[in-house]
Each structure stands twice: as structure tokens, then as C-alpha cells.
Amino acid sequence: xxxxxxxxxxxxxxxxxxxxxxxxxxxxxxxxxxxxxxxxxxxxxxxxxxxxxxxxxxxxxxxxxxxxxxxxxxxxxxxxxxxxxxxxxxxxxxxxxxxxxxxxxxxxxxxxxxxxxxxxxxxxxxxxxxxxxxxxxxxxxxxxxxxxxxxxxxxxxxxxxxxxxxxxxxxxxxxxxxxxxxxxxxxxxxxxxxxxxxxxxxxxxxxx
Numbered sequence: 201x202x203x204x205x206x207x208x209x210x211x212x213x214x215x216x217x218x219x220x221x222x223x224x225x226x227x228x229x230x231x232x233x234x235x236x237x238x239x240x241x242x243x244x245x246x247x248x249x250x251x252x253x254x255x256x257x258x259x260x261x262x263x264x265x266x267x268x269x270x271x272x273x274x275x276x277x278x279x280x281x282x283x284x285x286x287x288x289x290x291x292x293x294x295x296x297x298x299x300x301x302x303x304x305x306x307x308x309x310x311x312x313x314x315x316x317x318x319x320x321x322x323x324x325x326x327x328x329x330x331x332x333x334x335x336x337x338x339x340x341x342x343x344x345x346x347x348x349x350x351x352x353x354x355x356x357x358x359x360x361x362x363x364x365x366x367x368x369x370x371x372x373x374x375x376x377x378x379x380x381x382x383x384x385x386x387x388x389x390x391x392x393x394x395x396x397x398x399x400x401x402x403x404x405x406x407x408x
Contacts, residue, residue, distance in 0.1 A: 201323050202363035208352050212275045215359035215367055216268040217320075218351060219328045221283055221341050222261035232258040265328065267320075267335045267359075269371055281348050285339040286320065289332040296332075315374040318367055328356045337374045 206216065228245040233255040235241055240258065248254060266283035268275065275281055289296060297303045307319055316337045323329040343351075359367055383394050383401045391407050 201321050202360050203323055203357040204360050206358045213272050214268050215364040216355055217357040218354050219265050219356045220263040220354040221266040223264050223341055224259050224261050234258055266341050278345055280342050280344050283341045284335045284337050285341055286333050286335050289334055318370055
């Protein structure tokens with residue numbers, strides 16, 4: 201499909217897909233920390249910040265697939281590299297399309313209307329990409345460059361040139377977008393009809 205398999209010696213590039221990138225989530229109200237007697241105590245961030253002798257925090261990383269979003273010029277010299285986490289499409293759509301016609305409409309519409317999600321098609325014969333996925337530009341993981349370079353064995357693919365051009369453009373559109381409420385010029389009656397299909401549209405003062 202739209203993937204290349206880079207040689208292990210190839211430097212990290214934007215559009216590289218890794219299968220095992222650590223993600224650390226922490227509840228700031230329930231931070232597990234290890235005490236001197238090796239027992240575990242749950243503390244808040246405030247407790248930890250004011251502790252004169254901070255104790256080690258216990259965190260268990262989740263390993264997840266992710267795609268490099270940092271630009272190529274920075275991937276060779278920056279201290280850290282950013283990646284967008286990749287999710288199976290089934291986590292986004294519980295009842296995905298079943299026919300090619302509906303898939304075509306769904307994929308192109310989602311790409312136009314939901315900039316934060318970049319579609320990654322399935323690649324038959326590829327275990328890690330054997331089903332459809334989306335890269336989520338809202339879920340960013342940061343890894344030290346030297347650490348990511350040590351994980352090249354888990355680099356499973358790279359977007360080909362055509363896909364990489366579209367990836368770069370959609371990524372830039374997402375991060376440079378401005379708030380835009382298309383319903384602002386509607387009359388009160390027009391807005392009422394509009395909200396039947398767009399319940400999140402809040403009226404402006406002149407529409408109340």
C-alpha cells in the first residue's frame with residue numbers, strides 16, 4: 201500500500217512508524233511512590249512537590265505504535281523526537297463500513313473534516329499493519345532521540361513519498377488551524393435547524 205520498509209541504517213525520518221513506543225500516564229491525585237522501606241505510598245502532586253526528600257515514583261509504561269511527526273532536519277540533532285500515537289480504527293468506529301463504496305466515502309470525508317486523524321490503511325501480510333489505523337495528532341509522545349535511535353528494530357514501516365506529502369500537509373494544517381464557527385452568520389431560525397444535526401453549535405449573543 202502506502203508503506204516502505206527502511207533499512208535499519210536509514211536515519212529516522214518524519215513518517216517513520218514504530219511498533220513499541222512507551223506511553224506514561226499519571227494520575228496527579230494518586231501518584232504511587234516508593235518509600236525507604238520499599239512500601240508504596242499514594243500521594244498527590246502537591247505532596248510530592250513539597251516533599252523535602254522526594255521519593256521515586258512508580259510508573260508502568262504502555263507500549264503502543266506511533267508515527268514520527270518531527271521534521272527531518274530536527275530528527276538528526278534535536279534532543280527529543282515527537283510521535284503521534286496510532287490507534288486501531290475499531291477504537292474510533294464501533295460499526296465501520298462494510299463495502300468499498302462506503303469505505304471510500306468514509307475515508308475521504310474523515311480526512312477532510314477531522315484533521316487530527318491521519319488514516320493509515322491496512323497492509324496485507326504485515327502483522328502490525330494488518331488492519332486499518334489512525335494516527336492521532338492530539339496524542340503526542342516524546343522520546344529522547346538517542347533512545348529512539350536504539351529502538352530502530354521496532355521501526356516497522358515508513359510512509360512512501362506520496363503518503364508522506366499528504367501526512368506533512370495534514371499535520372501542518374492541523375497545527376496552524378484557527379477557531380472557526382461556521383454557523384455564526386445564521387439567523388435564529390436557521391441556527392435552530394442547523395443544531396438538529398450539530399448539537400455542539402452554541403448560539404452567539406445575536407442568535408439568542
